[in-house]
Structures are given as structure tokens and as C-alpha cells.
Amino acid sequence: MSVEDHFFQPRNVGDANEPSFFGRAASMQCGAAVRVSIQIDEQHRISDAKFKAAGCGVLVSSLSMLTDRVKGLSPADAAVIAQAPLDLVENLENLSCAKLACDALVAAIQKYSDAVRHEWNGDEALICTCFCVSERVIETEIAEKKLTTVSEVIRACNAGGGCGSCHPLIQDIIDSR
Amino acid sequence: MIYLDNNATTRVAPEVAAAMQPYLAELFGNPSSAHALGRKMKEAVEKSRDQVANLIGAANSSEIVFTSCGSESDNWSIRGALATQPDKRHIITTQVEHEAVKNLCELLEQEGYEVTWLGVDAHGELDLDELRGSLRPDTALVTVMLANNETGVLFPMKEIGDIVRERSTALFHVDGVQAVGKIPINLRETNVDLFALSGHKLHAPQGIGALYVRTGVTLPPFIVGGAQEHGRRAGTSPVPNIVGLGAACELARQSDNHDEIRFLRDRLESQILSTIPNAGVNGMREGTKRLPNTSNISFEYVDGQNILAHLDKVGICVSTGSACHSSTKQSSPTLRAMNVPYTAAQGSIRFSLGRYNTLEEIDYTLGVLPGIIADLAAMSPYDKELQALFASR
Numbered sequence: 001m002s003v004e005d006h007f008f009q010p011r012n013v014g015d016a017n018e019p020s021f022f023g024r025a026a027s028m029q030c031g032a033a034v035r036v037s038i039q040i041d042e043q044h045r046i047s048d049a050k051f052k053a054a055g056c057g058v059l060v061s062s063l064s065m066l067t068d069r070v071k072g073l074s075p076a077d078a079a080v081i082a083q084a085p086l087d088l089v090e091n092l093e094n095l096s097c098a099k100l101a102c103d104a105l106v107a108a109i110q111k112y113s114d115a116v117r118h119e120w121n122g123d124e125a126l127i128c129t130c131f132c133v134s135e136r137v138i139e140t141e142i143a144e145k146k147l148t149t150v151s152e153v154i155r156a157c158n159a160g161g162g163c164g165s166c167h168p169l170i171q172d173i174i175d176s177r
Numbered sequence: 178m179i180y181l182d183n184n185a186t187t188r189v190a191p192e193v194a195a196a197m198q199p200y201l202a203e204l205f206g207n208p209s210s211a212h213a214l215g216r217k218m219k220e221a222v223e224k225s226r227d228q229v230a231n232l233i234g235a236a237n238s239s240e241i242v243f244t245s246c247g248s249e250s251d252n253w254s255i256r257g258a259l260a261t262q263p264d265k266r267h268i269i270t271t272q273v274e275h276e277a278v279k280n281l282c283e284l285l286e287q288e289g290y291e292v293t294w295l296g297v298d299a300h301g302e303l304d305l306d307e308l309r310g311s312l313r314p315d316t317a318l319v320t321v322m323l324a325n326n327e328t329g330v331l332f333p334m335k336e337i338g339d340i341v342r343e344r345s346t347a348l349f350h351v352d353g354v355q356a357v358g359k360i361p362i363n364l365r366e367t368n369v370d371l372f373a374l375s376g377h378k379l380h381a382p383q384g385i386g387a388l389y390v391r392t393g394v395t396l397p398p399f400i401v402g403g404a405q406e407h408g409r410r411a412g413t414s415p416v417p418n419i420v421g422l423g424a425a426c427e428l429a430r431q432s433d434n435h436d437e438i439r440f441l442r443d444r445l446e447s448q449i450l451s452t453i454p455n456a457g458v459n460g461m462r463e464g465t466k467r468l469p470n471t472s473n474i475s476f477e478y479v480d481g482q483n484i485l486a487h488l489d490k491v492g493i494c495v496s497t498g499s500a501c502h503s504s505t506k507q508s509s510p511t512l513r514a515m516n517v518p519y520t521a522a523q524g525s526i527r528f529s530l531g532r533y534n535t536l537e538e539i540d541y542t543l544g545v546l547p548g549i550i551a552d553l554a555a556m557s558p559y560d561k562e563l564q565a566l567f568a569s570r
Binding site: 007033 | 478479480482483486487490500519520522523555556557558559
């Protein structure tokens with residue numbers, strides 16, 4: 001399907017069924033508003049992704065393509081795709097529209113990550129749900145390699161490299177040393 | 178193609194093209210030349226001048242100067258009016274002017290002039306008491322448009338002129354670009370000093386405009402050079418375009434199709450309002466206070482650029498006030514000045530009809546529009562609000 005098809009016959013319009021997680025994004029500059037919802041199955045993969053939007057054509061086609069692309073992926077892989085809005089548009093001018101689409105998807109993934117982290121009852125506290133990295137591993141990496149920023153932690157052990165919902169937690173760990 | 182964007186520009190009328198044709202062929206001279214060919218050109222130019230004067234009710238054809246466009250007429254008249262009153266540094270205008278006036282006034286503010294920007298109410302109307310209160314001894318110029326390009330709302334030009342004349346020594350300029358050819362205009366019965374018009378809004382080609390300068394008003398030339406236009410505006414007269422403008426004015430004066438256009442606009446508007454729950458008109462609907470051809474409608478909670486693209490796909494041309502669509506990435510200043518909520522401003526569409534629109538075209542548009550809006554409403558994240566609107570019908 002071409003970008004034009006994704007605008008005139010957008011795919012995945014609506015809201016995902018339970019168990020679903022919702023993310024919202026809006027632009028003060030252009031007045032567009034978006035909500036994205038993802039449904040996660042028992043294998044922790046995105047079984048469905050849907051969107052609702054009031055915004056320009058580039059936004060609509062970006063959301064249609066993005067929701068198609070992430071079906072079947074893990075939330076972590078979906079978050080990585082959402083870090084590359086440029087792949088959704090033909091033209092740099094429209095990057096902010098694609099980025100808004102990605103922001104809404106990331107917000108939905110963060111909701112999921114927060115829920116998983118909250119319900120985690122494993123032996124060690126789970127910090128990064130996208131890449132399944134525990135608090136103990138992050139502390140060890142920080143101590144051994146003398147890391148001082150979240151970016152360094154991501155490079156060292158992947159923690160924080162997905163949806164980003166754990167960044168404040170990683171920062172807390174860094175700050176407490 | 179169904180063209181409902183006549184406020185953006187109009188098709189050149191066949192009568193206008195026919196009148197211009199000889200001047201694109203064997204009648205190619207320069208009206209300033211002393212030979213026979215030149216004299217023929219000069220005659221044609223002066224005949225056009227009469228035709229323009231007749232349409233807008235100028236007392237004398239010598240009050241008409243040809244320019245290249247409405248923007249030039251606006252820029253020249255405003256700067257010229259200020260140049261002749263150097264010790265007066267106050268200007269009064271409105272928040273809903275066309276960019277040619279608005280951007281110039283913003284520039285003038287940067288140059289040290291003080292500008293009063295009169296606001297409008299929710300219907301797009303001015304408060305004349307606010308105008309009265311703003312006039313000062315150092316007000317050099319009042320510039321107020323006659324018809325708003327987005328909503329079609331008409332400002333009370335005669336009354337405003339009377340107020341300006343009674344209470345000040347300011348000059349009164351009117352941007353009449355959207356009104357000429359759509360409503361009757363009789364400048365000799367008013368206190369308007371300067372009046373701008375543009376050919377391509379009334380079925381003449383782009384690239385020609387005119388400025389009315391009341392007898393007795395001094396306006397130093399903007400474009401300086403040769404003695405064309407009786408020394409008022411240099412530049413070789415674009416004879417084909419001038420002839421075209423004259424023919425277009427004559428056509429407008431003779432036609433009596435305003436009622437037909439108004440009928441089609443009213444049909445389009447009232448049918449939309451009764452069949453589409455989230456539709457609302459922006460601006461005065463009362464007959465005397467709005468152009469007969471314009472309907473600015475907000476489809477709340479959906480995006481105007483989307484609506485435009487869906488209409489475009491089936492060959493219908495309109496324009497939108499939504500932010501993303503504009504080059505400045507800001508939603509329409511006129512709608513903002515009217516306090517239209519952003520969820521409505523973002524979904525605004527301007528339908529502007531013209532001489533060549535038919536009942537079939539209007540009915541076809543009415544046939545496709547509800548489906549387009551319904552699809553976009555189904556996609557909108559404002560579903561609760563839309564449900565409430567659609568349920569209450």
C-alpha cells in the first residue's frame with residue numbers, strides 16, 4: 001500500500017480490545033490529537049494495534065503504517081521502530097507529524113511497561129521491562145563501569161533502550177550512588 | 178472538477194478572454210507611444226478605466242489607477258497615506274485583515290508606528306464604539322476591509338467612513354478585494370478615501386488590480402519611473418490585463434446573478450447544517466452582513482486538511498482554516514479573533530461559490546460530504562464529544 005492508500009483507506013482505526021494499553025499525544029503547534037492502543041497477548045507480543053486521530057494526512061498515514069508494522073512484535077521491538085519516525089515519511093517537512101504518531105505509540109508501550117513492572121513478582125526487581133533487565137544487573141554495571149548517565153547504561157546493558165519508561169528509575173539508581 | 182474556491186481566485190470569463198484576445202495579437206502597442214497604434218492602446222486603457230469606475234461608483238474615472246494586484250494597491254495606499262502625514266504616527270486596523278494589510282501593519286509597528294487592532298465578536302462583527310474610542314488627533318489612517326476573505330462577513334463601510342470623517346482627520350482606506358463584483362458598491366456615496374481591488378477575484382486574470390484615490394487625496398507614487406497612469410504609477414501599462422479588468426467590471430455590472438449564487442450558497446449551507454451534526458457556520462449568516470457566495474463551516478473534532486483532501490479526491494476544490502495546511506503552521510487568525518475553539522477552527526472549510534457553479538454541483542457536494550465527515554468522525558479521538566453531538570440529532 002502506498003502512503004496515499006494509507007491516508008484514504010487507513011488501516012487499524014479504532015480502539016484495541018482488552019487487555020489493552022492506551023497512549024496519547026497532541027501538538028500545541030498544529031492542534032493535532034492522537035490516541036494509540038495496543039493489545040498484548042500471553043506471549044507478550046502486540047496482538048493488535050489501533051489508532052484514533054484528528055490531524056493532517058501525514059499523521060493519519062503514519063499511524064496506519066506504524067500500527068501495521070508493530071503487530072506481532074514485542075513491545076521492545078515496537079519501541080525501537082518508534083524511535084525512527086523518519087522511516088514513515090518521504091519528506092523531512094512532515095517529520096513532526098510522524099513523530100507525533102510515534103510518541104503516541106511509545107506512550108502506549110510505556111503504559112504496558114509500567115503495568116508489567118508493577119505486577120512483577122520475580123526474585124529481583126525488574127527495571128527495564130522491554131529488555132528484561134533487573135535492578136541488580138543495572139547496579140552492577142553502574143558500579144563496575146563507573147557509569148554516570150542513562151545513555152551510558154543503555155549502551156552497557158540495553159536497559160532503557162526501548163520505551164524509556166524506566167529512565168527515571170535508572171536515574172534514581174545513578175543518583176543514589 | 179467542482180470549483181468551490183472562488184475567493185482564492187476565479188476562472189477568467191470567456192467574455193473577458195475574448196475582449197483581451199486582440200490585445201494578445203495584433204493590438205500589441207504601448208499606450209504611451211505617440212503613433213496610431215499607441216493611441217489605440219491608450220483608448221482601450223481609458224475605456225477600461227471608465228468601466229472600473231462605473232462598477233465601484235467612483236465620481237470620476239481619474240480616481241482609478243491601475244496596479245498589478247490587490248496587495249500592491251494595499252501597500253501603496255497605506256504607505257502613501259502615512260507619507261503625507263509624517264507627524265501622525267497612529268494607525269487603526271482590525272485583527273481580521275488580509276495578510277497584505279496585516280503583515281504591513283505589523284511591519285509598520287516595528288518601524289515605530291502605533292497600531293490599534295480592533296477586535297471582532299463571535300459573529301465576526303466590529304464594535305463601532307471601539308472604533309470611535311480609538312480615533313485620536315494623531316491617527317493618520319484607518320484601514321478596514323469591506324468583505325472578509327474567510328467568512329465573507331461585511332463591515333459597515335459607509336458607517337465607518339462617516340465616523341472617521343466626523344471625528345478625525347485620518348484617511349480611510351478600504352481593502353475591497355473580496356467584495357468587488359459580489360455586492361453593489363457606490364463609493365461616491367461614502368467617505369472612503371482609498372479603495373483597493375483585484376482583477377482575479379472577479380473573472381479577470383491574475384496580475385491586475387486597481388486603487389481608487391478620491392479626488393483631493395494626495396498619494397505620492399509607490400513605483401517611480403515613467404509617467405504612466407498620469408504620473409501616479411510607473412510601469413508600462415499591461416494593456417491585455419487592463420482590458421481584461423475593464424471587461425470583467427462591465428460583466429459584473431451587467432450581470433444580475435448575485436441572487437442565484439446566494440441561493441446556491443444558502444442551499445449548500447442549510448443542507449449541511451441539517452444533515453451533519455458537528456457542523457457550524459463561522460460568521461454572520463444574516464443576508465446583508467455577508468457576501469452572497471461564501472460559507473465558512475467548521476466540522477468540529479475532525480481535521481480540515483483531511484476533509485479538503487477527501488473532497489479533492491472526488492474533484493471538489495475548497496480551502497481550509499486548519500493550522501497544518503497553512504504555511505505559517507497557525508490556524509486562521511480570523512477564526513481565532515472570533516474566538517472559535519481550536520477543535521472547530523481545525524475543522525473549518527471555506528466554500529466560496531462563483532458565477533459558474535450549478536445546482537448539480539452543489540447537490541453532488543451535498544451527496545459526498547456527509548460520508549466523508551462520518552468516516553473522519555469515526556477516526557477522531559474526540560469520540561465522546563462526537564457521540565453526544567450525533568446522538569442529540
